[in-house]
Amino acid sequence: KQEVTQIPAALSVPEGENLVLNCSFTDSAIYNLQWFRQDPGKGLTSLLLIQSSQREQTSGRLNASLDKSSGRSTLYIAASQPGDSATYLCAVKKYSGGGADGLTFGKGTHLIIQP
Amino acid sequence: GAGVSQSPRYKVAKRGQDVALRCDPISGHVSLFWYQQALGQGPEFLTYFQNEAQLDKSGLPSDRFFAERPEGSVSTLKIQRTQQEDSAVYLCASSSVGDTEAFFGQGTRLTVV
Numbered sequence: 001k002q003e004v005t006q007i008p009a010a011l012s013v014p015e016g017e018n019l020v021l022n023c024s025f026t027d028s029a030i031y032n033l034q035w036f037r038q039d040p041g042k043g044l045t046s047l048l049l050i051q052s053s054q055r056e057q058t059s060g061r062l063n064a065s066l067d068k069s070s071g072r073s074t075l076y077i078a079a080s081q082p083g084d085s086a087t088y089l090c091a092v093k094k095y096s097g098g099g100a101d102g103l104t105f106g107k108g109t110h111l112i113i114q115p
Numbered sequence: 116g117a118g119v120s121q122s123p124r125y126k127v128a129k130r131g132q133d134v135a136l137r138c139d140p141i142s143g144h145v146s147l148f149w150y151q152q153a154l155g156q157g158p159e160f161l162t163y164f165q166n167e168a169q170l171d172k173s174g175l176p177s178d179r180f181f182a183e184r185p186e187g188s189v190s191t192l193k194i195q196r197t198q199q200e201d202s203a204v205y206l207c208a209s210s211s212v213g214d215t216e217a218f219f220g221q222g223t224r225l226t227v228v
Contacts, residue, residue: 041224043219043221044208045219101160101163102163105157105159
């Protein structure tokens with residue numbers, strides 16, 4: 001059974017710092033990996049999607065990398081801002097030979113950016 | 116619609132009551148997923164539809180949980196005889212096909228008292 005672990009569970013840093021969130025998964029047979037942001041009481045907002053054949057994806061100040069063979073992904077946030085405060089979730093979709101499967105999520109990293 | 120829409124946003128149910136949660140996916144999206152998110156946890160997969168066909172219901176925690184998508188668009192998650200452990204946020208997601216980016220709704224927060 002696929003297990004996804006996110007480290008750290010919580011992080012509080014001053015505004016302006018660059019930071020890295022880590023995600024690891026136990027089964028490397030994945031189809032894609034997706035990073036989400038969740039604000040309190042809200043749903044999930046997709047940040048970046050990395051297909052299994054890709055190594056990284058970038059969107060603005062965000063960069064996500066994927067090392068499928070070692071079962072790891074990192075989300076890099078540059079020049080953090082108070083508005084980046086949220087819970088960040090990593091999720092993987094397993095490869096099922098053309099079928100579709102639900103995502104397996106980590107428990108998230110609760111990020112606070114201090115003004 | 117512009118995004119995935121879920122209703123109601125909040126539901127308080129007395130233990131033993133039946134509830135129905137609605138999901139309107141993004142127009143044209145073939146795949147629809149339901150997830151359950153307990154407080155402080157990541158979402159956990161419940162069930163998956165491709166059009167009107169329920170292809171995977173392995174995540175449903177008990178036979179009190181039932182989902183349907185009769186016309187391949189709107190879906191309803193029904194929970195019978197609710198228990199306190201059913202209290203959670205129920206999230207719906209849709210995608211154009213099963214293996215592409217998933218878009219989530221705002222969720223329904225269910226509290227069983």
